[in-house]
Amino acid sequence: MTRRWIGAGLALLLGAAVAAALVLGNREGSGLTVVRGVIGSEKKPFFDDPQVKAAFAKHGLQVEVDTAGSREIAGSVDLSAYAFAFPSSAPAAEKIKKDRGANVTFSPFHSPMSVATFQPIVDTLTKAGVVTGETFDIRKYLDLVAKGTRWDALPGSSYQARKRVLLTTTDIRTSNSAAMYLAMTSYVANGDDVVTSADRSAQVAEAVAPLFLDQGYSESTTEAPFEDYLAMGMGKTPMVMIYEAQYAAHLFAADGAIRPEMRLLYPSPTVLSKHTLVPFDEPATRVGRLLTEDPEFAALAARYGFRTANPQVFAGLAKNTPLTTNLVNVVEPPTYDHLEQLISLIEERYLKP
Template identity: 55%
Template sequence: MKRRLSIGLAMVLLLAVVAVIVWGRGGDEDTARGTGLTTVRGVIGSEKLAFFSDKRVTDAFAKHGLKVEVDTAGSRQIANMDLGGYEFAFPSSSPAAQRIQRDRKVTGVHTPFQSPMAVATFEPIVNLLAANGIVRKGAGDYQVLDIAKYLELAQKGTRWDQLPGNTAFPARKNVLVTTTDPRESNSAAMYLSIVSFVANGNNVVSTPEAEAKVLPGVSKLFIDQGYTQNSTEGPFEDYLAAGMGKTPMALIYESQFVDRLVRADGSIRQDMRLLYTAPTVYSKHTLVPLKPNGDQVGRLLATDPELGKLAATFGFRTGDPRLFADVVTAAKAPVPADLVDAVEPPSFETLERLLDAVKKQY
């Protein structure tokens, strides 16, 4: 009798151990759904959500046994949030990634794609600004917004209807690029990187003295806009839907404009134009692996040809420039293969201090 009882208890214990093992695996694999895919969770910048949600992308990861699940947050938020529940962090800027890498003592990161900052505008605006010396030809077959001359105009509070010879857009509002909220958005932080560089005599802001020097002028570029939205999707959608009257110039990621051209959905009309800022800043989408599976996601994004081609179709410039070149050529997108006049953003700490100082003026 005792022997039977012992055997019975042993069987119960064995089944309990098996149940625990199976249950434990459920956190990493979709075994309950019968897929056998390892689930990898990450937090990303919102501008990459469409890419990660695309079925072609999920299928490409599945070929490598992965199911990638993501939450979205701003790059500043990602750099300061609790990342304990994630296996990778994928902000939209290198300063935020460097902060995470340093704080987490991560030795290696992946930068699978990037996108320069640009200005979505309209042909009448381009012609008007070119006539006033604010838009000029770039190093290649593209046009640029001269930030130094733009700053001169903005600091004076010049309105559109005060520009000489302006019959195309005599609006009674200041000549300003529409940005996102600098308190929330990475694209606004990249814009701050650009304008602070020029305001600092074409040098990256790196000292408290330089910060104090540039703050009054660069703050005005944000404050004078009034209400700003939290994501670049907001001003870009206004640009697409409401037109020149609402948003004559919108700061965007180049990838947003290229993505719409590749879709060929009619949202980019004939009078719409893409300008690059001179100088510009590349928003470098840098994946910081927090666990081995997160590192695998980063390596695949950086090296897998299928994922690279898909990233290019979403307008991102990939590690292999041929992928982006093929996509823009097929879409007849008027974008240059390379941008010479590009600068680096300030360090994360400097950028945070600048952004916090701007925030206090709201």
């Protein structure tokens, strides 16, 4: 008899515990479907934005992100821990799609590669024929670099540094923005043509490798050199290759980070960084679709400086800013395999003493 009572009491207690766990569980997860993704670091502020989180919550989603370089996402990151990958370039996404057998990708936003610099540098490079208006001529720049030109050797240079004239980039071995820079410089070094063959790669890599190696130490994420540009100014980073979105986000936020002497230039040719989401399951596909099709997300993304499917959104924000809405000379990056081959050829040179 006693035994039965104990048993019943225990059952009651257990039932209460299960109910409590259910209530607590609901409160903790808010009933949202958690979708984990690995993304390029430049999109992190967007995903961290409370408004973006709220917009996802409206659709029953909670998106959590880790950051990694696009090349790592396509190569070394264990993607099985994630529901989607969101690298910053089409070639990396193309590779992930193939590797993982995904049947759909989304390209909700893009951003042209651009050069953040300062007025005295613009003046000096204008005299040297590299800059015309807002356009940074890659061909003429490559000629300057090939001659080993230093800043203080340029006629009428108002930047008296004995450093070489070199754009600051991230590490080509890890970061997508450097790979996009490689895409545009390899195009020019290949006689204004996309590199499409292995035998051209060797020659082109030889020509463009000094652009990376001669800089010395480079940071592994796109935020770091842009941060140096903003905080430490011309002394450390006279000109830096960035996504236009990085600069535009500060302009749109009017947060004072972009000071009066700062300038944004567009390389000619330039390359678009197409942020491409590769989903591995259904909720992640919903994330991709929302980002691409829902105007609320497009408006939020534009505030972070991205260009979206509807050009009017960006154009509206860019009015009365130095940002340009019509890009003239845009070229395609090489395919993943060719880009990867160029990077590997440059990587080999880092290993030589």
